[in-house]
Amino acid sequence: MNSHDSKGIPHTTPRQSATFTQDVNSDIRRAAATGIYDIRGGGAKRKVPSFDDLLFMGASISRYPLEGYREKCETSVTIGGLHASNPIELDIPITIAGMSFGALSGPAKEALGRGASAAGTSTTTGDGGMTPEERGHSSKLVYQYLPSRYGMNPNDLRKADAIEIVVGQGAKPGGGGMLLGQKISDRVAEMRNLPKGIDQRSACRHPDWTGPDDLEIKILELREITGWKVPIYVKVAGARPYYDTTLAVKAGADAVVLDGMQGGTAATQDVFIEHVGLPTLAIVRPAVQALQDLGMHRKVQLILSGGIRSGADVAKAMALGADAVAIGTAALIALGDNDPKWESEYNKLGTTAGAYDDWHEGMDPAGITTQDPDLMARFDPIEGGRRLKNYLKVMTLEAQTIARACGKNHLHNLEPEDLVALTMEAAAMARVPLAGTEWYPGKPGTGY
Amino acid sequence: MCGIVGLFLKDKSLEPQLGNMLTDMLITMTDRGPDSAGIAIYGDDSDNSMKFTVQSDTPESDFETLAKDLGDALGQTVQVEVNSTHAVLIVPAKEADSIRATLASIRPNVRVMSRGQTLEIYKEVGLPKDVAARFGLSGMHGTHGIGHTRMATESAVTTMGAHPFNTGDDQCLVHNGSLSNHNSLRRKLRREGIHIETENDTEVGAAYLTWKMREGASLGEALESALDDLDGFFTFVVGTKDGFGVVRDPIACKPAVMAETDQYVAFGSEYRALVNLPGIEDARVWEPEPATVYFWSHDSAPTTKEKAA
Amino acid sequence: MQTLDLQEIGLREVNATLHAQAENTNQTAWEIVNPKGAHAIACGLDAPIEVTVRGSTGYYCAGMNQQATVNIAGSAGPGTGENIMSGKIVIEGDASQYLGATGHGGMIVVKGNASSRCGISMKGVNIVVQGNIGHMSAFMGQSGNLVVCGDAGDALGDSCYEARFFVRGSVKSLGADCVKKEMRPEHLELLKSLLDEAGIDADPSEFTRYGSARNLYNFDVDNAGAY
Numbered sequence: 001m002n003s004h005d006s007k008g009i010p011h012t013t014p015r016q017s018a019t020f021t022q023d024v025n026s027d028i029r030r031a032a033a034t035g036i037y038d039i040r041g042g043g044a045k046r047k048v049p050s051f052d053d054l055l056f057m058g059a060s061i062s063r064y065p066l067e068g069y070r071e072k073c074e075t076s077v078t079i080g081g082l083h084a085s086n087p088i089e090l091d092i093p094i095t096i097a098g099m100s101f102g103a104l105s106g107p108a109k110e111a112l113g114r115g116a117s118a119a120g121t122s123t124t125t126g127d128g129g130m131t132p133e134e135r136g137h138s139s140k141l142v143y144q145y146l147p148s149r150y151g152m153n154p155n156d157l158r159k160a161d162a163i164e165i166v167v168g169q170g171a172k173p174g175g176g177g178m179l180l181g182q183k184i185s186d187r188v189a190e191m192r193n194l195p196k197g198i199d200q201r202s203a204c205r206h207p208d209w210t211g212p213d214d215l216e217i218k219i220l221e222l223r224e225i226t227g228w229k230v231p232i233y234v235k236v237a238g239a240r241p242y243y244d245t246t247l248a249v250k251a252g253a254d255a256v257v258l259d260g261m262q263g264g265t266a267a268t269q270d271v272f273i274e275h276v277g278l279p280t281l282a283i284v285r286p287a288v289q290a291l292q293d294l295g296m297h298r299k300v301q302l303i304l305s306g307g308i309r310s311g312a313d314v315a316k317a318m319a320l321g322a323d324a325v326a327i328g329t330a331a332l333i334a335l336g337d338n339d340p341k342w343e344s345e346y347n348k349l350g351t352t353a354g355a356y357d358d359w360h361e362g363m364d365p366a367g368i369t370t371q372d373p374d375l376m377a378r379f380d381p382i383e384g385g386r387r388l389k390n391y392l393k394v395m396t397l398e399a400q401t402i403a404r405a406c407g408k409n410h411l412h413n414l415e416p417e418d419l420v421a422l423t424m425e426a427a428a429m430a431r432v433p434l435a436g437t438e439w440y441p442g443k444p445g446t447g448y
Numbered sequence: 449m450c451g452i453v454g455l456f457l458k459d460k461s462l463e464p465q466l467g468n469m470l471t472d473m474l475i476t477m478t479d480r481g482p483d484s485a486g487i488a489i490y491g492d493d494s495d496n497s498m499k500f501t502v503q504s505d506t507p508e509s510d511f512e513t514l515a516k517d518l519g520d521a522l523g524q525t526v527q528v529e530v531n532s533t534h535a536v537l538i539v540p541a542k543e544a545d546s547i548r549a550t551l552a553s554i555r556p557n558v559r560v561m562s563r564g565q566t567l568e569i570y571k572e573v574g575l576p577k578d579v580a581a582r583f584g585l586s587g588m589h590g591t592h593g594i595g596h597t598r599m600a601t602e603s604a605v606t607t608m609g610a611h612p613f614n615t616g617d618d619q620c621l622v623h624n625g626s627l628s629n630h631n632s633l634r635r636k637l638r639r640e641g642i643h644i645e646t647e648n649d650t651e652v653g654a655a656y657l658t659w660k661m662r663e664g665a666s667l668g669e670a671l672e673s674a675l676d677d678l679d680g681f682f683t684f685v686v687g688t689k690d691g692f693g694v695v696r697d698p699i700a701c702k703p704a705v706m707a708e709t710d711q712y713v714a715f716g717s718e719y720r721a722l723v724n725l726p727g728i729e730d731a732r733v734w735e736p737e738p739a740t741v742y743f744w745s746h747d748s749a750p751t752t753k754e755k756a757a
Numbered sequence: 758m759q760t761l762d763l764q765e766i767g768l769r770e771v772n773a774t775l776h777a778q779a780e781n782t783n784q785t786a787w788e789i790v791n792p793k794g795a796h797a798i799a800c801g802l803d804a805p806i807e808v809t810v811r812g813s814t815g816y817y818c819a820g821m822n823q824q825a826t827v828n829i830a831g832s833a834g835p836g837t838g839e840n841i842m843s844g845k846i847v848i849e850g851d852a853s854q855y856l857g858a859t860g861h862g863g864m865i866v867v868k869g870n871a872s873s874r875c876g877i878s879m880k881g882v883n884i885v886v887q888g889n890i891g892h893m894s895a896f897m898g899q900s901g902n903l904v905v906c907g908d909a910g911d912a913l914g915d916s917c918y919e920a921r922f923f924v925r926g927s928v929k930s931l932g933a934d935c936v937k938k939e940m941r942p943e944h945l946e947l948l949k950s951l952l953d954e955a956g957i958d959a960d961p962s963e964f965t966r967y968g969s970a971r972n973l974y975n976f977d978v979d980n981a982g983a984y
Contacts, residue, residue, distance in 0.1 A: 035977075149859035149878060152840055154801055154821040193861070193880040193899045194918060198974040201916060203897060207877040208836035208855035210681065210701040211626065213450060213480040213599055213717075214816070217796045221817040221836075224772045225801030243602045250482075250599060700873055700892070703835055703853070719813050719834055720794030733813075733832055735853060735872045738892060 027270075038270040041103075041359030041369065042329060043171050043262040043307060048279040050262070050307065051316040053426030054419050055435060058405045066404040073400040074410040077324050079301045080162060080231020080254035083223070087231055087254075088140055088162050090324065091120025092396045093411060094314055096388075097259075097305050097328035098144045098164065098235070100126025102188040103266035103359065104332075106133050108368045110381040111335055113137030115388025119396075124164060124326070127202065127266075129191050130156040137385075142233065145222070147176070147203045150192040154225055162255075163222055164233040165215070167206075167244075170263030170280070170306040172272045173237030176204035185371040212247035219252045233257050238283035238306065245290035249300050257326065258287050260306025264329040266369070267360030280306035280317075282429040285416075288321030298323065298412070311398020318399070319414035320430060334391040335384040336366045450599055450611070450624045451477025452704075454685045454715035455725075456592040456692035456744050462711055462726075467588030471580045473714075473721045474595040478576045480624075480717055481597030484610035485579040486571025488620040488687055491590040493566050498544040498617075500537040501561040501568045502551065503607060507533050510558050521550050532582045533607075534561065534570050541565075559608065559645075564618030566591075566689055571610035591746060594687050594715075596622040603648040613654035616661055618689035623650040624717055625681035625702045633677070653678055657686070671695045671741045683736075685715055691745035700738035707731040713744050759784055763798065764791040771798065775825075778804040792818075794834065799827050802844070819846045822863060838865045841882050854891065857882050860901065866955040873910065876903045879920050885955035895920055896932065904951050906959050914967055922967040923948050925959065936970040 004010045016022065030038060059065040066073060081087040096116045101109050103126060110133045116123040122140035129151020135141055143160030145152065157163065168174065189196040209218045219232055234248040235257035248256045260280025265273065284304055291297040304317045305326035317325050332338075338346075340353040345365035349356065359369035367379035403411050406418045420435040421427035427440035439446060453473035457463055467489065474485060504510035507530065514535065515528040527538040539547060544563065551558050562569035570583040576597045580586060596611035603609050612620040627633075630649035633656060638644055642655045642662075656678065660670035667688055674684070675698065683702045686693045694715055696704055707714045707722050709731045716722045719733070736742055761771045771789060778784065785806045792798055792812040799808050800820035810818065813831035823842045832850035841860040851869035858874070860882025867884075873891035876884050881901045889907035896912070898920030908926035915932020921944070922935075931937075940962075948961040 149840060149880070152859060153842055153861065154803065154823060154840075157821070195974070198918075201897065201973070203878070205701075207874070207896075208817075208839045208858040212601070213624070214703070214835075216479060217816045218836075221797040221800050221820050221839075224768065224797045225821055227773065227776065228769070240602065247599070247601065700854075705853070718794055718815055719832065720815055723793040723813075734851065735891075738873065 039267050039360055040270050040273070040357040041264060041266050041268075042273070042357040043264045044274055044277070044279075046274055048261065049281050049423065049425040049429055050279060051281060051313045053281070053422045054316050054430055054432065055422060056315065056319075056402055056406055056418055057420060059407045063407045065407050066409060068401065068404055071404065072409060073404050075396055075400060077301070077412065079303070079324065080233070082254050082296075082299055083252065084162075084229060084231040084254055086161075086229045088122060088142075090122060090140070092392060093318065093324035093399075094119075094308075094392055094395055095121050095142075095303065095324055095326045096123035096331050097263070097326040098124035098126040098142070098166065099328055099332075100128035100266060101131045101134070101191070102126070102128035102150075102184075102371070103369060105368060105370055105376045105379065106131060106187075107376055107379050107381040108332075108335060108384065109134040110137050111379070111384030111388060112331060113141070114381060114385025115331070115334075115392065116140075118385065118389035119392035121392065122161065125160075128188065129153075130159065131191075135159055137381075144235075147206045148192075149207070157222070158226055160226075160230060162231040162233060163226070164235050164257060165218070165222075165253075166235045168237035168239070168259075169235070169265055170237045170259030170261050170277050171265035172268045173239040173277045174204060175268060175272050175276070176202045188371060212251045215247075215251040231255060233303070235259065237263075238278040238280065241278070241283040242286040242290045245287040245302070246294065249291065249294055249296050253300060255301040255303060255323075256287065256291075257303045257305065258283055259326075260304075262307025263305050264332075279429070280304065280308075281426060284317065284320040284322060285429070285431045291321075297321065311395040311400075312402060314395055314399040315402040315411065315414055316419065318411050319418050320416055323412065330391075331388055332368055334388045335368055336379065336387070337364070337368050339366055342366055450622075451480030451597040451717045451721070452595070452622050452624050452683065452685050452715060453477060453717070453721050454592075454594040454622075454687075454692060454694075456713040457711070458713070459711035463591060464589045466590045466593055467584075468586045469725065470593045470595050471586040472724050473716060474580060474585075474597060475577045476721045476723075477595075477597045477717055481599045482575055483600050483605045484571065484573045484598045484607070485576035485596065486569065486598075486610045486612050486622075487580075487583075487585055487593060487595040488562070488567060488569045488612040488614075488622075489585075489588050489590045489593040490566045490618070490687065490689065491568060491588065494538055496541050497538050498541050498547075498563060498565060499568060500539065500544075500547055500563050501534055501570065502537060502558045503534050503561050503571075504555070504558045505533065505607075506557060507535070510555050511535050514555065514558075517554050518550065521554055522546070531570070531584070533572060534583065536568055560614075562612075562614035562620065564614070564689065567614070567618045567620060567687070569612055569614055569620060571596075571612065572607055573605055573610065592687060592692050594620060594622055594685050594692075601626050601649075603646060606646075608646050609648045611650060612687070613648075613651050615654040615658040615686075618687075619657070619661075619667070620687045621650070621654040621657065622685050623653055624683045624704075625697065627653060627678055627682060628680035629678070630680075649680075653682065653684065667691075667693060668741055668743055675739050683717075688745075690747040691743055693741060693743040694736050695741045696736055696738050698739040704736050705733065706736055706742075707733045758786045758788055761787065761789050762791055763789055763795055764793065768795060768797065772800065775799055775802055775804075775806070775808065778802075778806050780804060782806065792831070796834070799825070802827070813850065822846060832869065833867075838863075838882075841865065851888070852886075857884050860884070862901075864951075864954060866957070870907070876901070876920070879903065883951055883954075885951055885957060887957055889926070892929075893932070895922060898922075902947070902951055904948065904955070904964070906957065914969070916973060917969045919969065921947075923951075923961075923964040924967065925964045928965075928967070931967065934970050934973045935967055938966045938968050940964070940966045 117139040124142040142162040231254035233255040234253040236244045238260040261277030301323035304322040342365035364370040367375040419432040427434045519526040611622040627649040630652040788809045796815035802825035803823040807826045809828040815834040819827040835853045836855040838846045839858040843863040852871040854872040867886040870888035875890040875894040885904040892910035898917040905924045909928040912932035914935030
């Protein structure tokens with residue numbers, strides 16, 4: 001480029017707008033060309049305050065650590081002992097979040113069951129009912145009860161080890177869904193009582209109840225149908241976590257699943273994913289506060305999800321008061337989703353490994369989020385299960401390593417007082433002091 | 449999120465039983481609202497005087513010499529009937545407008561629950577059966593009454609957050625549902641000079657009706673315009689000196705069942721609340737339509753709006 | 758006939774007793790007395806038994822029913838017969854909102870009126886209502902048949918898929934993507950068999966058929982107002 005024009009006047013440096021960035025401009029061009037909002041999978045991609053902004057202090061003289069390879073650090077957790085005669089006993093506090101058959105292929109669901117079972121934890125169905133494959137390969141299976149009720153039936157309900165009433169998910173609090181028709185294969189269509197190939201619109205509210213007073217009656221019905229045996233979870237999006245947790249407990253939930261905005265989804269409007277909901281970091285303390293105010297902390301379990309990736313995230317979630325976490329996106333990556341080995345195929349789809357999120361289009365090169373028989377054949381459920389088991393075990397070891405360093409013989413003995421924050425935002429959201437200080441914004445009695 | 453019950457008597461011979469019947473209905477709705485309970489009862493007409501139901505968290509010290517202190521401040525005779533944490537003040541009608549200010553100066557911790565010629569409101573935190581027993585609700589008599597059991601959603605579990613809310617002389621309102629535009633509406637109504645005590649969404653609904661009626665609307669008209677201006681989910685039951693009304697939002701998700709016989713009109717959030725009423729087996733039982741105002745009145749010449757039912 | 762007194766033995770005992778009835782039980786006739794509007798009565802049944810509830814019920818009576826016939830000799834509360842799979846529910850009085858929500862199979866008959874959201878998200882159930890139905894009925898109905906001998910309220914069949922609606926009286930308004938359709942001989946035959954099964958005497962030729970226009974089946978921005 002010339003540094004000056006033909007009259008010798010220097011050009012200014014071309015300047016990109018901070019408002020109209022290249023990303024924004026591409027969004028506008030896409031909307032103008034297609035006349036439909038951008039639908040995608042996955043959770044929020046924008047940077048939000050997260051567990052990365054917290055650090056554990058560890059032990060030195062004032063605190064004593066546990067010896068890494070000799071002194072035991074327990075990881076088990078019991079979920080749903082309050083009202084259910086058969087609570088769920090997990091070896092590790094990391095569960096697999098609900099992902100539907102339909103969004104995922106049958107073999108991918110099987111792999112989740114295999115990996116979770118081998119690691120001693122539970123997996124969860126999704127919007128689309130329970131498949132024999134996942135029931136068969138999951139030693140502990142949580143059955144989601146969703147607004148759409150696709151495939152809902154009392155026989156599967158009674159086969160479940162727990163029931164999760166889904167009120168919302170972190171990617172889209174208050175939203176229903178619209179899954180485009182490409183992925184509605186014969187089998188998916190049959191399970192959902194829908195014609196093949198049409199767009200599937202999911203309602204945002206349950207068809208036969210609204211609000212906590214009705215929810216209490218719905219929980220009663222589900223318990224009567226299943227003989228008061230299995231725990232009933234209530235899953236809510238991170239929106240108003242104090243009140244939603246309070247109301248779920250008052251309605252009779254055995255466990256509350258709380259999903260932050262980084263939590264994934266099969267398909268929803270990008271604008272919803274990026275602009276509605278609260279970061280996972282910001283929802284834990286209000287929910288725990290609600291449980292404490294009700295005298296129900298550790299009696300009704302809190303399962304936190306939304307962008308959990310490592311043993312450090314697990315330990316931080318538990319230190320802030322969660323009883324367990326759930327992973328979705330991380331589990332898919334462990335299975336092989338977005339693997340760079342498919343880079344040339346991602347390029348053909350106009351994207352790159354790590355950024356692929358058009359799961360609803362059914363063309364996943366990794367063969368996980370698809371119903372295409374040729375693509376599905378690329379994915380081996382046994383190998384996928386092994387990889388997931390390894391990943392779950394590594395996360396558990398990481399969390400134990402941190403807990404031991406903080407002097408804890410059980411993961412659930414981690415406390416907020418073991419943490420400090422790196423930023424003011426994280427300090428305020430997690431209600432732990434800014435590193436090196438005794439203070440966090442909003443600390444009672446400090447006047448700020 | 450709550451349970452609502454209401455009973456409007458047509459048969460005068462049932463009036464001594466009103467409290468008893470309403471109490472049974474109220475307790476049946478405990479599951480829908482275990483946090484607090486309240487009842488509005490339309491009882492004796494106080495000719496040329498006005499009744500204020502007031503509440504105090506320290507009733508012993510606040511109420512002991514209240515009749516004398518208030519009487520001295522007003523230069524009038526004032527009657528005070530204490531009932532647990534509540535007291536009913538009967539004051540000459542012409543003094544009614546100065547009562548709030550006078551009370552605020554001589555008894556700053558005493559809060560006004562209701563004002564009207566026949567209306568009394570009793571409400572407290574706690575299980576409905578305990579609240580009913582505390583005030584002896586089952587022994588009360590009257591022409592009609594409304595009760596509410598509350599499962600708090602986003603506002604505090606306090607006496608002031610309990611329903612019914614008194615909206616204007618002899619008016620009261622209870623609500624099941626949750627309003628989604630109450631914050632902005634509260635700011636607007638406060639700018640209009642309407643007194644709003646709490647951050648509760650229902651109080652905004654009540655205050656909205658007060659505002660509309662201050663601007664000249666009838667209760668029926670105020671309820672009609674509420675259908676446009678209040679966003680969210682609601683089943684409202686309202687009481688006036690002579691009447692009893694019901695309105696549900698256009699989506700009408702929150703439950704409502706009504707029963708009518710020659711003796712009464714009854715409202716319940718669930719049919720369970722109505723099962724012990726006399727003659728319920730032969731009553732006309734139906735669900736109120738969405739976005740429709742229903743109204744019954746003891747007044748022999750109700751307005752067209754009031755006859756909407 | 759075996760009699761269960763709900764007020765005396767409680768809901769858990771009533772339902773547990775009915776759940777214990779196996780496929781080939783000899784005790785096929787049951788009655789439940791004193792229901793008094795209680796919730797979740799006779800839900801989750803799965804045996805070829807006949808249960809009569811003597812009075813009015815609360816939420817979710819006969820929810821998720823399989824095989825059983827449940828008669829409600831009174832009016833029924835919200836969500837009655839939700840997610841019914843098979844069998845039959847007969848309501849002598851009126852039905853509250855969400856009747857037969859997401860029902861997959863079987864039949865529900867209402868002798869009186871049904872309230873709003875009747876057959877919401879229905880997935881194969883057949884519902885026959887002798888009286889009227891309320892607003893938003895069969896919202897997102899996927900399959901099955903809704904027969905209304907009286908009138909239908911606002912927004913009938915909004916966003917429906919392949920469910921069919923037969924209405925004898927007036928329809929206050931049709932929901933998005935729901936249209937009037939031709940009544941062909943196979944529909945008259947189907948309607949006759951549904952009315953016969955429901956035990957309701959009505960002339961199929963007096964009904965009008967409604968169903969999906971299928972305009973929302975694949976997204977088009979020019980339909981955005983309907984979403």
